[in-house]
Amino acid sequence: MEPRRLPIPDALAERCAELFAANRDGRRFHNPWDTPPLPGPRDLLRWQRERTPAASRRRSVEVIAEPLAGLRGLDGDARLLWLGHATFLVELDGVRVLIDPIFGRAGGVVARVSPAALQAAELPAIDAVLVTHGHHDHLDPASLRALARRFGPDLPFIVPTALGRCLPRACRRIVELGWWEALRLGSIDVCLVPAQHWHRRIIDTNRALWGGFVLRGSRTIYHSGDTGYFDGFGVIGEVFGGVDVACLPLGAYEPRWFMRSQHMAPEESLDAWHDLGAAHFVGMHWGAFDLSDEAVDAGPRLLHEEVARRGLDRDSFHVLWPGGSFSVDGRGAPRRHGVADFDD
Numbered sequence: 329m330e331p332r333r334l335p336i337p338d339a340l341a342e343r344c345a346e347l348f349a350a351n352r353d354g355r356r357f358h359n360p361w362d363t364p365p366l367p368g369p370r371d372l373l374r375w376q377r378e379r380t381p382a383a384s385r386r387r388s389v390e391v392i393a394e395p396l397a398g399l400r401g402l403d404g405d406a407r408l409l410w411l412g413h414a415t416f417l418v419e420l421d422g423v424r425v426l427i428d429p430i431f432g433r434a435g436g437v438v439a440r441v442s443p444a445a446l447q448a449a450e451l452p453a454i455d456a457v458l459v460t461h462g463h464h465d466h467l468d469p470a471s472l473r474a475l476a477r478r479f480g481p482d483l484p485f486i487v488p489t490a491l492g493r494c495l496p497r498a499c500r501r502i503v504e505l506g507w508w509e510a511l512r513l514g515s516i517d518v519c520l521v522p523a524q525h526w527h528r529r530i531i532d533t534n535r536a537l538w539g540g541f542v543l544r545g546s547r548t549i550y551h552s553g554d555t556g557y558f559d560g561f562g563v564i565g566e567v568f569g570g571v572d573v574a575c576l577p578l579g580a581y582e583p584r585w586f587m588r589s590q591h592m593a594p595e596e597s598l599d600a601w602h603d604l605g606a607a608h609f610v611g612m613h614w615g616a617f618d619l620s621d622e623a624v625d626a627g628p629r630l631l632h633e634e635v636a637r638r639g640l641d642r643d644s645f646h647v648l649w650p651g652g653s654f655s656v657d658g659r660g661a662p663r664r665h666g667v668a669d670f671d672d
Contacts, residue, residue, distance in 0.1 A: 329484060329507045333520060336567065344563050347522055350506060356534040357490075359524050361558065361663040364589035366526055375586045380621050387443035389624060390668070392651030396452065398665035404655030406547035406573060411445045412650035413616035414466055414553070416575060417454070421545035423514040426451070427458045428466045428553070429475060434617055435464030442615055445651030448474035456484040456513055460553030461538035462494050462527045465617055469496045470599050476500070486511070486518055488537035493528055507539055508567075512588050516545035523555035525590055541563075547572040547656060550604060554580075554613070556589045557596040561603035572656055574606035578627030578647070579614030587620060594630040598638070608662055610654055611647040628668060 346361040358437045367375070390515050391412075392398060399417075409417040414428040431444045448471065456629050457475055459467050468537040476483060476498035485492075485499045492502040503511060505520035512518075527536045542564070543549040550564065550571045565571060576597040581587050592600065601609045614627045628647040643662070646654050652666025 329503050329511045329513070330481070331503065331505050331511050334508045334510055334567065336508065339561065340566060344559070347537055347560050348508065351522075351537065354488075357527065357537045358534065359522075359525075359526075359558075361560075363524055363558070364556070366589055371586055375583065378583070390649045391442055391445055392649050392666035395445045395651035395653065395666070396450075398651070399653040402655040402663040402665060403654055404657040404663060406545075406549060407574065407653065407655040408549070408610060409445070409653045410576070410610070410612060410648050410650060412440075412442060412574075413444075414551070414577075414613050415444065416551065416612070417446075417451065418543060418549060420547060420549060421515045421542050423516045423545070424452065424454045425456045425458055425513070425518070425543070426454050426475070427541065428460055429457060429549050430432055430465060430468040431471045431474065432468070434468070434619075435527050436470065438617055438619070439466070440616055441618055444616075444651055448478050451475075451478070454479060454483070456486055457517070458518065458541050458551075459485065459487045459491065459495075460523070460540060460551065461488065461525060462491055462529050463538050463554065464529075465619065466554065467491070467494060467529075472496055473498045484513070486513075488520055488539050490536040491527075494532075494536060505539075506537065509545075518543060519568075521550075521567075522560045523553050523557050524557075524558040524560070525554045525556070542568055542571075544568060546658075549573045549575070550606065551575045551612075552577060552600070554591060557592050557600060561600040565603060565605040570605035571607070572660065573608045573610055573654070574601050574604050575610045575612050577613035578611040578631055579622070579624065580617075580619040581627065582621035590619075594627045595634050598631065598634055598640075607644065607660060608654075608656065609645045613643075615650060623662045
């Protein structure tokens with residue numbers, strides 16, 4: 329599992345040089361393009377003073393029963409099961425990976441609005457775990473330890489550069505990737521691509537990289553991780569010749585003055601889907617944690633409104649309940665189980 333650099337056409341590298349530039353200055357990483365400044369301590373205090381009451385943001389979120397049965401009921405060479413938040417079980421060409429697993433509280437502190445659709449003990453065999461970045465709602469040590477215990481010391485954990493030190497000791501087989509690097513996992517390629525975000529566990533701000541993942545086999549699947557909107561989506565789409573399925577965020581975006589640089593609003597996720605040249609949009613990063621000022625189901629509702637306003641084909645957009653699943657077959661036709669209906 330040796331990482332390798334993706335071949336980037338010279339013309340594209342010259343035209344979009346900032347997306348291929350060095351992203352590390354000494355021990356710290358940065359976004360090497362013009363990025364809005366991240367909020368500082370004063371901004372955080374202002375936001376906490378101005379936050380809307382938590383009770384007004386919470387809504388009930390359905391969790392699909394027997395999610396694996398639903399997944400098995402879908403035909404297709406690419407199948408995705410959404411466990412909640414940013415956690416996906418992805419099956420592509422016989423390879424099964426788990427992305428951003430978190431089965432309990434974020435950081436052991438932030439309670440869930442809805443439970444994860446599956447726990448580690450209920451998962452089928454997996455070939456690797458992928459972690460997009462180090463924030464507590466994406467890198468959860470307890471969940472990673474549970475997976476290492478369940479599947480043994482040979483389970484690979486694929487993470488961005490310098491993030492391996494943040495994983496628990498139980499994770500013995502760690503592979504780090506830089507942006508635009510890939511490795512072969514069975515019959516597919518796992519590629520790390522840029523995202524507009526940042527890193528912090530406690531006091532190690534930006535001392536590990538962040539990113540999104542592209543899984544490339546007979547189909548191309550993109551998982552954004554956390555990101556603000558940036559020009560890189562179009563470049564990612566160009567490098568990979570378009571995307572079949574894009575997993576994009578629909579939550580943790582309000583207030584915009586605080587979140588804009590690091591989390592997309594639903595209309596920006598829709599722009600990202602367009603830039604990627606993606607056939608299908610699968611929503612994520614909503615309904616599990618109360619992380620921001622919008623109601624937990626506001627993002628999916630806004631997405632549906634924006635799709636209608638732009639006159640787009642609703643059959644390309646898929647919002648599932650946790651435990652819902654999605655697949656595309658050899659002709660690119662979608663199948664879904666556990667669709668969330670927000671037409672009311």
